[in-house]
Amino acid sequence: RGLVEARRQQALAPPARPFASGSPTWLDKAEDLASSSMDFDSSVDPKETEKFGALAEEWWRPDGPFSMLHSMNPIRCRFIRQSLCAHFRLDPQQPEPLKGLRLVDVGCGGGLLTESLARMGAQVTGIDATERNIRVARLHAASDPLVAERVEYRTTTVEDMVAEGTEFD
Template identity: 40%
Template sequence: MLDKSQLSQPIKENTSAKELARFNKLAREWWDPNGKFKTALAFNATRSAYMVRHLAYCHNRDPQSPQCLRDLTVLDVGCGGGLISEALAKEGAEVTGIDASAVSIEVARLHASQSGLTIRYLHQLSDQQIADGNQYDVVINAEVVEHVPDQPALIKQCAQLVNPKGTLVLATLNRTWLSWLIAILGAEYVMRYLPVGTHDWKKFVQPEELADWVKSDRFEPVYETGMKLNPFSGRWRLCPSMRVNYIQLYKRYFND
């Protein structure tokens, strides 16, 4: 039994004990800029910058203005150590981060305090947010769906938590031969950017699958991009190809 990962309420149906154990072990190392996850931190910097800019566009803000996400309510589902949550909070968003790992939440709270940021972190799952009747201007699910047993259920829960005319942000790994070559063989076995076994290629999700899972909740895609790593410089950049890592923003619409 994982004492530090037990949720305080019995809502663990869509979690994996194996995945929770792995992330509990990794959580404390996530914020070390010189540690073994420095590539992941660089990845997050590029990913978060894209999210901030395009969330500003989605909500009629100027992405160049200071705190361009001021007063937008954001839910970061599977927030981990708070990498995305902090990036958005720095731009003025009112961020709530939730995660199934209590250790991750502890790490996120501590780092936010050290950074002088006010972020609401909760040790819970998305279905508890639904039970509480919550909705947000922005809901983010980034690099989480590939780690849960019931993927469509998680994405549909995230969709339910978006306000009318709000934005859903989904980021994950595409299920292609190239993603296996780069994200598993390359990143885990050759370069050792991630521990071996971090990902299961069969759990990677194609963009069309995400779009299908949110269609019934009246979402349409508005922005999307791929991401690519330069293995020599260790730098990430945006790219047109979504064959490996990708980000999608969906806008909720309602017919008049």
């Protein structure tokens, strides 16, 4: 009886409201991307690398332009820890539950996630196409010896990593 009532209410509900006129939809954005001059042999968007390069000095300011990433990082790390521990049959309650894993953080920026994964015990390679981001990440990691010994930062692309044959867990 409850299911029948729920279906009846669903049928009576107004349809989802479309985007306000003038607001681009995901399809509009996809069509713009498809018609852009972006090289589809690469995951790197020059406009994005320029934008994030200009903000490189701001990565570690919790109240700066990356404040949302700082806010979501604990939740994201908890999810990653739980998922990796379940997959590799590791104990998520251990102080360094990811010890022994080799991970890659693609598009690592200033290293927010990279450092968090290293603190959980993983050996992490952070890659970013923006040299300024990598410089900031290296400087920040150097301030913590535990992190510094577990991370490697490289200015490269995921395509180049694949071409090298580098493997991660």
